[in-house]
Amino acid sequence: MTARTGPAPLAGRFEAVVAGGGPAGAVAALVLARAGRHVLLVDGGLPGAPSAAFTIGETLPPAARPLLDDLGLWADFAAGAHLSCPGTYASWGSAHLHGHSHLLDPHGHGWHLDRDRFDAFLREAAVAAGALIRRAVVIGHRSTAGEQHLLVRERGGAVRELRSGWVVDATGRRALIGRRLARRRRQDRLVAAYSLLGGRGVGGHAGDLELRTLVEAVPEGWWYTARVPAGRVVAHLTDADLAVAGLRTADGFRYAASRTQHVRERLSGYDPAGSPAPRWTAAHGLRLSPPAGPGWVAAGDAAIAFDPLSSQGILTALHTGAHAGRAVDRCLAGDTGALASYASFLDGVADAYHHHHARSYAEERRWPEQPFWRRRNG
Numbered sequence: 153m154t155a156r157t158g159p160a161p162l163a164g165r166f167e168a169v170v171a172g173g174g175p176a177g178a179v180a181a182l183v184l185a186r187a188g189r190h191v192l193l194v195d196g197g198l199p200g201a202p203s204a205a206f207t208i209g210e211t212l213p214p215a216a217r218p219l220l221d222d223l224g225l226w227a228d229f230a231a232g233a234h235l236s237c238p239g240t241y242a243s244w245g246s247a248h249l250h251g252h253s254h255l256l257d258p259h260g261h262g263w264h265l266d267r268d269r270f271d272a273f274l275r276e277a278a279v280a281a282g283a284l285i286r287r288a289v290v291i292g293h294r295s296t297a298g299e300q301h302l303l304v305r306e307r308g309g310a311v312r313e314l315r316s317g318w319v320v321d322a323t324g325r326r327a328l329i330g331r332r333l334a335r336r337r338r339q340d341r342l343v344a345a346y347s348l349l350g351g352r353g354v355g356g357h358a359g360d361l362e363l364r365t366l367v368e369a370v371p372e373g374w375w376y377t378a379r380v381p382a383g384r385v386v387a388h389l390t391d392a393d394l395a396v397a398g399l400r401t402a403d404g405f406r407y408a409a410s411r412t413q414h415v416r417e418r419l420s421g422y423d424p425a426g427s428p429a430p431r432w433t434a435a436h437g438l439r440l441s442p443p444a445g446p447g448w449v450a451a452g453d454a455a456i457a458f459d460p461l462s463s464q465g466i467l468t469a470l471h472t473g474a475h476a477g478r479a480v481d482r483c484l485a486g487d488t489g490a491l492a493s494y495a496s497f498l499d500g501v502a503d504a505y506h507h508h509h510a511r512s513y514a515e516e517r518r519w520p521e522q523p524f525w526r527r528r529n530g
Contacts, residue, residue, distance in 0.1 A: 166192045166316040168480050169302055170283075171290040171329060173197065175466055176452025176473035177322030178274035182223065183477030185281035189484065192314065193278055194304055196289040206348040207267045208387060208433060210380050211237065211365065211463045214259035219470055225277055232269060233381055235363055237262040242367040243414050244374075245515045251364070264363070265466070266381040288312070293319065293329045300447050318480045319448050322473065327454040330440045334450075339437030340527065341391040342373075342459060345399050345430040349422045350383030359421055360384060365463075368414045371519045374461070375415045386419060389435055389460065391524055402429045435460055437509070443498050444479065444491045451476035456498055458505055461512055468501060 170181045173195025181193040212234075220226040238261050239253040254261045279285055291311070292303035300319040305311050321329035327336065350360075365378045373390030386409060388399065398404030406427055410416050438457040443450045452469040455476075475497050482490035513528040520526060 165299075166190050166284075166314065167484055168192075168318040168320060169194060169300065169314050169316040170320040170322055171293075171302060172320075172322030172324060172452070172454070173275050173285070174271055174322060174324065174452060174469065175274055176454070176469040176476070177320065178271065178278050179223065179470050179473030180320045180322060180451050180477035180480070181278040181283040182274070182281050183474050184481055185278055185283040187477075187481040188282075189481060191283045192316070193275065193283050193285045194288055194290055194302070194314070195275060195285060196287065206346075206382060206385065206431075208344060208346045208385065208431075209460075209465055210265045210267055210378060210385060212263040212265055212270075212466050213463055214254050214257045214262050216263075216467050216470065217259040219467070219474070223277075223470075223474065225274075228277075229270075229273065232273060233266055234270070235264040235379060235381055237264050237363055237365060237378070240365045240367060241414070244367060244369050244512075245517065247413065249366075249414055262463075264365075264378050264380045286314075290323060290328055293332070295447055298447070317447065318483065320476050320480060321448060321450040321454045322452050322476075324453045325434055325438060325457055327440055327450060329448060330443070330450040330454050333445055333448060334440050334442050337439045337441060339439075339459070341393060342389060342434075342436040343392045343395060344387050344389050344433050344435040344460065345395065345405060346385060346387035346433070347402075347405060347427055347430045348380075348383050348385050349419065349427055362418065366414060366418055367461075368412050369516045369518070370412060371522045371524070373524050375409065375412055376460070377415050377418050384419070384422065386415065387460075388430075391527070394524055399430065400432075402427055405430045437505070439502060442495055444476075444494055449476045449479055449491070449494065456502060456505075459509055462505060462508065464505070471501070472498070 167190045168184050169192045170177045171194050173193055181191050184191040220229050241249045241251050243249050288304035288306045290302055291305050294301045300316045302314040363379050367376045375388050377386040399408055437459050440450050440455050443455040451472040455472055458465050475494055479490045479494040
């Protein structure tokens with residue numbers, strides 16, 4: 153599929169504008185375009201250009217297969233350059249590693265994604281279905297009676313206004329539109345420090361053939377590492393106020409990883425000189441309430457974000473994007489119950505997440521007096 157990347161017309165009014173070209177936004181635009189709606193997808197990236205830095209969030213569980221199939225994307229996705237993930241190893245609740253295999257999963261194995269290619273693949277599918285795409289960044293939003301106004305800044309610096317009947321906020325955890333219209337509820341103070349080893353051929357490890365994700369709990373939080381097409385990602389999860397200053401340097405991050413039992417073994421074949429200083433990102437659970445209102449709907453992390461321990465973030469982005477697109481289509485068709493149905497769907501997603509989140513953290517009881525674990529199991 154080849155995206156039409158020329159400028160979308162600025163004059164006139166769209167039925168819907170989707171703000172954000174990640175998985176949730178691209179799928180929302182895809183669903184709306186297939187429903188015959190005049191939809192514009194606003195994305196800040198350059199066509200075909202990789203992002204400047206590795207984006208964390210690379211796991212797609214086996215349960216994504218039926219959704220991709222329903223969206224008509226499975227065959228093209230399966231032909232992509234992603235790595236299979238046959239399961240996980242975890243040192244959680246015990247110093248020993250325990251394995252979980254996808255061998256018996258009815259949907260097969262999971263995947264470790266090339267996120268640049270995956271996100272571009274979804275945007276191209278939306279454009280192929282009839283969505284228009286605008287390379288710009290959303291910087292503002294206002295609404296008048298029956299009209300949504302988005303301010304966007306283009307690559308050259310020009311600021312434009314886009315008008316539509318509906319807007320989908322798929323701007324990630326920033327929730328640039330939803331945060332002004334609803335309340336955001338934060339679960340905790342979790343942050344992730346992460347680094348990509350072996351990226352761009354630097355400090356690579358040709359013998360690294362282990363495709364399972366490895367998770368290891370430690371007194372200050374937990375670590376994980378996974379093989380991805382670009383190399384190997386390693387991340388430390390802890391609370392923002394518990395993160396030591398040394399984690400912000402390449403040497404300090406490498407030293408902290410060396411104090412683990414299992415993660416350090418997985419990293420042993422990589423050249424230390426090829427490990428860059430870690431990047432940081434918020435990783436706490438987050439919920440927008442309500443997730444929709446007159447003229448707007450939030451999807452993906454803008455609506456509900458998960459602790460990475462769940463490994464459900466990208467899958468949930470795909471599901472919420474599809475449901476958000478259908479909700480907007482139903483609203484445009486005059487269905488007054490569409491937003492309530494969407495909110496009910498997200499309630500079910502949130503309930504399942506909180507149940508599994510509490511149960512997972514409750515399985516680790518080795519350090520009950522450590523602040524990180526006391527906050528989750530107190």
